[in-house]
Amino acid sequence: MGTMTLETRLEKRIARKRGDVFLRADFEDLGGYDQVGRGLRKLIEKGQLIKIGYGVYARAVKSPISGRPVPPKGLATLTEAVVRLGYKTMPTRLEQDYSAGKTTQVPTGRVVAVQGR
Numbered sequence: 001m002g003t004m005t006l007e008t009r010l011e012k013r014i015a016r017k018r019g020d021v022f023l024r025a026d027f028e029d030l031g032g033y034d035q036v037g038r039g040l041r042k043l044i045e046k047g048q049l050i051k052i053g054y055g056v057y058a059r060a061v062k063s064p065i066s067g068r069p070v071p072p073k074g075l076a077t078l079t080e081a082v083v084r085l086g087y088k089t090m091p092t093r094l095e096q097d098y099s100a101g102k103t104t105q106v107p108t109g110r111v112v113a114v115q116g117r
Contacts, residue, residue, distance in 0.1 A: 006031050006039045021081045024055040056081050079112050088115040
C-alpha cells in the first residue's frame with residue numbers, strides 16, 4: 001500500500017474521533033497549516049464537514065429537507081463547539097425560569113448561553 005493522501009488521513013482521523021466538532025489544531029500534526037486547510041476545504045466540498053467558525057468544523061449529515069450538509073445535532077453541535085473553544089455553557093434565563101416554574105412559556109432552544117460573557 002502506498003502513502004495515504006492528507007485528505008484520506010483527515011477522513012480517517014475524523015471517523016475515529018469522538019464528538020462532532022473539530023478544531024483545525026486537531027489536525028496540525030498531519031501537515032502544514034495551508035495543506036491542512038486545503039484538505040479540510042476538500043472535505044467541505046464533499047459534504048463530509050461544515051465550517052461553523054474560524055478554525056472550527058463539524059461533522060456533516062445530509063439534510064432530509066434541503067439535501068444540503070447540516071450539523072448532525074443542530075444546536076447541540078454548536079454548544080459542543082463553544083465547549084471545545086474553552087467556554088462554559090449554561091441554561092438561558094428563559095430556560096432557568098421555565099425549569100423553576102416561573103413561566104409556562106416553553107423555551108425554543110435556539111440560543112446558547114455562555115457563562116461569563
